[in-house]
Amino acid sequence: MTRWSYSSSRLFRKCPRQWYLKTIVAEPRSKDPIRRKAFLLSKLQTVYSWRGSLVDRVILMRYVPIIKRNHPIVLGDLLKYAREIFNRQLEFGCANRLYEPGMTVTETGDAFAAFFDVEYGEGLAQADIEAAWEDVESALTNLVAMKDLQMELKSAVQLIPQRSLSFNVDGIKAIGQPDLIAFFADRPPLIIDWKVHTFASNDYRLQLALYALALTSCKPHIDFPEKQLPYEITDVGLLEVQLLTNHLRPYYLTNEDFDSACDYVARSVLNMEMTVHGEDEAITIDDVPVTLNDEECQHCQFRSMCWS
Numbered sequence: 001m002t003r004w005s006y007s008s009s010r011l012f013r014k015c016p017r018q019w020y021l022k023t024i025v026a027e028p029r030s031k032d033p034i035r036r037k038a039f040l041l042s043k044l045q046t047v048y049s050w051r052g053s054l055v056d057r058v059i060l061m062r063y064v065p066i067i068k069r070n071h072p073i074v075l076g077d078l079l080k081y082a083r084e085i086f087n088r089q090l091e092f093g094c095a096n097r098l099y100e101p102g103m104t105v106t107e108t109g110d111a112f113a114a115f116f117d118v119e120y121g122e123g124l125a126q127a128d129i130e131a132a133w134e135d136v137e138s139a140l141t142n143l144v145a146m147k148d149l150q151m152e153l154k155s156a157v158q159l160i161p162q163r164s165l166s167f168n169v170d171g172i173k174a175i176g177q178p179d180l181i182a183f184f185a186d187r188p189p190l191i192i193d194w195k196v197h198t199f200a201s202n203d204y205r206l207q208l209a210l211y212a213l214a215l216t217s218c219k220p221h222i223d224f225p226e227k228q229l230p231y232e233i234t235d236v237g238l239l240e241v242q243l244l245t246n247h248l249r250p251y252y253l254t255n256e257d258f259d260s261a262c263d264y265v266a267r268s269v270l271n272m273e274m275t276v277h278g279e280d281e282a283i284t285i286d287d288v289p290v291t292l293n294d295e296e297c298q299h300c301q302f303r304s305m306c307w308s
Contacts (some may be wrong), residue, residue: 003175006210009268015291016275021302040098043114044301050198051132055139058082064161069151075144080134138245141194156182158225168215169265176214183225190237198244208251209261210237233258251252
């Protein structure tokens with residue numbers, strides 16, 4: 001089984017078969033048509049998830065590098081870059097270029113996009129496209145207006161966005177990828193999680209606890225600051241930034257919260273292992289349970305593989 005992650009555990013809870021197809025079957029370099037098909041389908045996004053990933057890319061490629069260079073943030077520049085990416089991805093995804101011979105996600109670069117409604121529906125509705133851009137524009141406008149957050153990030157000695165951190169939880173190999181890690185000279189690091197949700201009602205305590213576990217348990221990367229103040233896991237700053245609602249939500253966790261996070265990982269891995277390593281080791285897709293939620297089934301990326 002691949003390394004455990006919080007996102008894979010959430011997918012497993014939604015539908016074990018969806019998790020199995022995405023994490024076990026899907027393989028981008030495989031010549032097996034089933035594995036290749038699963039990989040391509042795993043890239044399908046709704047318009048809602050697409051606009052969030054686009055905002056993440058603008059932050060990764062423009063916002064964080066500008067702050068690291070201590071240059072002023074210009075909203076117009078961010079929006080111009082976002083619109084360019086928006087248009088390229090929209091064109092690529094609506095043309096359903098996912099199945100072009102020789103197409104690779106890596107070589108396609110920031111033009112790559114694949115839409116659920118193109119694969120399974122009649123294409124993207126113009127109203128949804130316009131709403132997606134409005135959300136991108138609002139998210140970036142709110143981000144630029146967060147001056148206190150900008151000042152805090154500019155005071156960091158190192159900013160590391162979207163870094164995969166390998167760590168162990170009681171012998172379980174896991175991986176976490178915080179949106180942004182800020183290291184400071186005079187205090188413990190800060191982990192930031194960007195969210196682009198219209199309704200910011202969910203609590204991300206567990207997700208951020210796992211990111212803190214990853215940061216404090218992983219082997220320090222080469223670009224981590226050499227000198228770090230000694231700190232406890234409970235000292236790590238955790239901040240959820242809701243970009244559409246313009247709300248910052250800090251989390252203050254206890255050792256009990258981190259114990260609960262470790263228990264969650266253990267239970268999750270046990271359920272996954274029981275699914276893929278039953279009495280019959282030659283498990284097939286049909287052997288993996290499916291969700292009982294009809295709505296989840298209707299919106300599944302792997303619907304064509306599962307239903308066939």
